[in-house]
Amino acid sequence: MKRILIATALALSASAPAWADQALAQSKNCMACHSVDKKVVGPAFKDVAKKFGGQAGAADMLAQKIMKGSSGVWGPVPMPANTQVSEAEAKTLANWVLSLK
Template structure:
């Protein structure tokens, strides 16, 4: 009986551990980020995995990316500018940046 309960508990933890990743992808869809980006391939903008690799080890990356998400930017990944996305709050931008930076 203990083994069944332990197995069920571990299964529930696995689902909960992956839930934020899905929630952040859902947020990216909701905020229209996936119109120009993809997790693993370049669309108009860089793949999120490419962004994560570029900023790996950068302690200020979450704040930098959150600002770019809200205000837009250009030059980091080529000549195409990233437009501002004023429909994203600062908290949502940080959530999205954290998710992107966690991709491998």
Template sequence: MKKALFSVVCCLFVTGTAIADPADLALATSKNCMSCHAVERKVLGPSFKDVAAKYKDDKGAVDMLATKIKRGGSGVWGPVPMPANTQVSDADARKLAAWVLSAK
């Protein structure tokens, strides 16, 4: 438990607190999202703030991003493709997508 809490606190420090719901951040960390993304800056993939800004008026964005989380994608944010993440359930993919889109 202490190890998990420490990981969440470290991620909060590294990613900022713009959308730092600890439960959702822990989910993103456990599903390896934070290996390529950060809340406020581009890492390998786009920042969550950039994703949220790009899709802020798109009513289908949660479903679209949930699908990309599960199946992967390419060509939207540059030449590096996002790999499929088959370990994520449909419910968790939707939760992660909504969380990413909440970035301000």
């Protein structure tokens, strides 16, 4: 019984950051244009992770795109700048997105 409780606690603690970062994405209105696994206005976060995952500097590059906006990478619809997102939050979001492979 004790092993089951420990295993459950470890599993919950390991998944907590993923939920916390999705909550951050929701609180910063990222989910208005993106979804974890399907294209909405912008690409699915999993598609972003596939495209940029493993590239050196990908998290920093994505954090800049989150804060300053972007255009032409995923088609004609530009991503506006997210001025309400701090640099620390943008890095957290970028790392979360890249973890979604």
